[in-house]
Amino acid sequence: METPANDNSVSPAQRALDTLAENTEDTAALDTLAGSDVLVPVPDDANDQDAADPGMLALPVLEQQGGRQVVPVFTSELEMADLLPYVSRYRMVPLGALAAQWPADDLSLSIDAGSEHRLTLTSDGVRTLLARP
Template sequence: METPAHDDLPTPAQQALDALAVNAEDQAALDTLAHSDVLVPVPDDALDGDGAEPTTVALPVLEQSDGDQVVPVFTSEGTMADLLPFVSRYRLIPLGALASQWPADDLSLAIDGSSEHGLTLTSQGVRTLLAR
């Protein structure tokens, strides 16, 4: 009998996303999410090393069909590979730290994008709910 693949088990962040799908005010789930590390895709054309500041991260921004701009982050490598198969590199960043420095403009955050766990927050929602 084969043991199930590790990626089949939902991460704590994915469990929190599922809880928030049922109750958007679930404080325990928001806390779990804020303290979870997320994978932030690094475009292959991003500069390496020399000039990069280790405490800053370039946010990948995707423009949606309605013109809204969204930053995709992911709770697991498997989810990122499913939704963005062309991305091979990422940085692991605590979501709360990312949220605390979130830009003030109308930039949304998509956690696990269009997956079954997906959650998209407005710029205000990111700063209000996740900046811990």
């Protein structure tokens, strides 16, 4: 399904995901994505003070089949509600800044996990492709 170029309801980050679904090495799309803000769901067990602390960010970790752990982030409230309708709190975070501080373990990142053009990156991929100074 192609999105019309003049569709204002599609964010630049979503257009970048569409481009990357066709060409995973498109550097302009990777740069756009890295420069975008994403919604990071606040885990249910995070208290209000921690959820509001700009110096701390609790990552929601989901376990997938085979024990692989992934952090879901989203380009819009609609994308988040499609996959995680029960989430009531989230934080807006620059994806490049999040990637620059990504843990060095086997934690993957999934952007818009419920959409047909989702992008999931390994820990190394997050730091290599999306981290920006």
